[in-house]
Amino acid sequence: MALPLQHFKRGSTKPELPEDGILRYFSMGFCPFSHRVHLLLTLKKIPHHKIYIDLIEKPEWYKDYSPLGKVPALQLTHLEDQPTLVESLVIAEYLDEEYPSPRLFPTDPLQKALDKILIERFAPVVSAVYPVLTCNPNAPADALKKFENALDVFEQELAKRGTPYFAGQTIGIVDYMIWPWFERFPSMKINTEQKYELDAKRFAKLLKWRDLVAQDETVRKTALDVQLHAEFQKSKTLGKPQYDIAFKGHL
């Protein structure tokens, strides 16, 4: 299906999507939560149509798919009711169970619970870094400190687990679910006055992990260049997010 490579906006005509039983993946090009789902779709080679949504000026018709207007959303068009799933982690677990090749979530209930708790503990990293990442001029003075404190948990967890990936010797669900933010962090070096980078000593294990994950085939296939991330964040700071910057590499 050749949908135009752009984010659908308010006032746009609802696209005619083919009734071919192929999954419909609703996304925003720079959304880290959408990126999580994109990683799984790519890794598991699951055919899907991509539909991009402008999150500031949402198309009126989008609520037919995602009642709260959230991305990511995944419509299961091969099922009778064509239900739409939301919440990146719920979608990830669903995809992992329905398309178990390769399996990412641990099958052991305890390890699965511990991994989910660890993913949950990434939320404070996300909320602390958000104002810095988006160069919000009103970012609280201690935002970076909070961000680093929240990130310490992950540095320590890598030390505790003693493995190159959070999942062990190979990449797994925790690695993929937190990765999207690590792809975005380096844009702070470009966008912040102090050219912020993660401290090489304090986050030694995490930085090694980052370099390792960056080489993963699926990660590379879904990657956007740091310059594009930085450019998008800047446009967001100016109050006019330019979502279509995501397609610059494709032009």
Added chain:
Amino acid sequence: MALPLQHFKRGSTKPELPEDGILRYFSMGFCPFSHRVHLLLTLKKIPHHKIYIDLIEKPEWYKDYSPLGKVPALQLTHLEDQPTLVESLVIAEYLDEEYPSPRLFPTDPLQKALDKILIERFAPVVSAVYPVLTCNPNAPADALKKFENALDVFEQELAKRGTPYFAGQTIGIVDYMIWPWFERFPSMKINTEQKYELDAKRFAKLLKWRDLVAQDETVRKTALDVQLHAEFQKSKTLGKPQYDIAFKGHL
């Protein structure tokens, strides 16, 4: 183990818990998220020690169990590392997988995902009702309206599913996970000036569901009287939550 029937406070001595391999369940007597776990422990007849935590003046030693000081927490003392699980839904799913009698989460990946999304959609109900429930004098004027709008989703979902319980003909995971708040809502009739109650017409199906769930054996075993809920909420409004009100029935 005969722990004193009280919430442990800052300055308290760390209790000596027996190393008997029995689960340790950390809770606050009125916490609805803890109530979720309590329902599962009770239904599945899982032996456990209960330890109550004062959430305003947290005991210093509690971070040894729950690093972020959150309840509910469940320590698995029968395992080598004695890991502690947090997040009510993660704990619920772990318990359901490890103690599958009776099974509460659907085993079908799609239905499980849809149920999780529905549970997630209860979050706006919780956040909207919170200031009203706690009789916060600064509750936004539209809090009740927001609460009712968020609750409409559940009224509609019951109509859509066409079954007495969200899970079907018998009680299931969605029913138990949202129940704790329905036990607490009637305290608004006591504590609010307008003696607030859910509209009998607008929420006809939900109210019927509520009466049905209220009769469930597990729900009755874990129930606290509405008067106690109201009294606790009042103490909270005054800035001095009296957690031990939860034990009044036991004295």
